[in-house]
Amino acid sequence: MSGNAASWASPQRSTLPFSEEHEILRRTASRFFQDECVPHRQAWEDAGMAPRQIWRRAGELGLLCMSTPLEYGGGGGDILHSIAVMEEQVRAGVNAPMLSLHNDVVAPYISRYGSSAQKAHILPRMTKGEWIGAVAMTEPQSGSDLRGIRTTARPDGDTWLVNGRKTFISHGCTADLIVLAAKTAIDGANERISLFLVEASGLRGLHRGPPLDKLGQADADTAELAFEDMRLPASSLLGELGGGFRMLSDRLVEERLMTGVGAVATIETALAHTLAYVKQRQAFGQPILNFQNTRFTLAEAYTEAAVLRTFMERCVRAFLHNKLDAVEAAMLKDRATDLQCSIVDQCLQLHGGYGYILDFPIARLWCDSRIAKIYGGANEIMKEIIGRAL
């Protein structure tokens, strides 16, 4: 079993149409994460964030905004570029820099909904790693219930005056460009959500909290934001006034797809580590792979991983043809992240006490995995989306 099984954990099992260009990017990404990120993970965890220069380096290597149109300095590529990079990041076991958030969540807001002037101003900076992107939806009293946000943007002359708070914002400490969701209250009328492009550096009225102390992903910063009479120019409105909810819902499809891709990569990485471990670890005079429990546990996990990969790749193909809908993206996010957490937990169990020690990759994968069932929409919300469509 072992020789064949090991190949299940390799990207060669993928049936996605990666070209030579995608594979070159994959190799660049692998070297970047292994050589320039892995050695610093502990220092970044201690600091609660990665340093800015790593973003410039990622930009130099072509690892930023790969699917942003060429005319705005991006790579002009597709989601397979993002998938190749994400698979290598997961395999390396580092969360920072959070390239997928920057590339696959934030940049597409601007390339899809931004005006030509906004695109020309922002996207080249994001592609070079001069600016780090974030998206701020969640508030202390409302996460799943997006319509319940209380941050407001009120017109004041030719500016917007923003007041409110956000929490759990990835890149909250470091972001230069924040896609902000706020209720646009006009003439006291009841508000709809609009999106704003916040150029955060040195902006008066914007307060950032320290990095939140998290269970996992400690190398990537997550923080609270507060806005006190934060003044934005009229030109900072992104897309249609009051169209924020629709834009957020549309963009969450790609975010959930990439969360599913990350979950598959995490499962495959956890299984590869675990298979290597159970072959060499001895108990009762034999490798622990010899125990039927170990073989059955791994047999089921490899099978589930293979089935999941098939569905994930179907979703990727649908996305490549602009046909992935919110329901299938929710199905993938829900199932993939549930399996991620349960399989990584079983893999940790097979490591015994070493599985609990952070020097072992499986322990970090376990800590880093848990959030996947919560962010990008809690899995209960995914079930609501699926259930409503029945």
Ligand SMILES: Cc1cc2nc3c(=O)[nH]c(=O)nc-3n(C[C@H](O)[C@H](O)[C@H](O)COP(=O)(O)OP(=O)(O)OC[C@H]3O[C@@H](n4cnc5c(N)ncnc54)[C@H](O)[C@@H]3O)c2cc1C
């Ligand atoms: C590390 C990290 C990074 C994050 N990054 C970002 C970011 O960059 N930007 C951003 O905007 N947000 C971010 N988030 C926020 C994340 O998206 C929210 O935490 C998530 O959407 C859940 O919202 P909540 O925490 O307010 O939970 P709540 O909405 O309070 O829900 C708590 C629980 O209640 C249950 N529940 C809620 N509603 C329902 C329902 N309708 N039916 C059944 N059960 C339900 C679920 O079990 C849910 O997990 C991040 C969070 C973390 C921890």
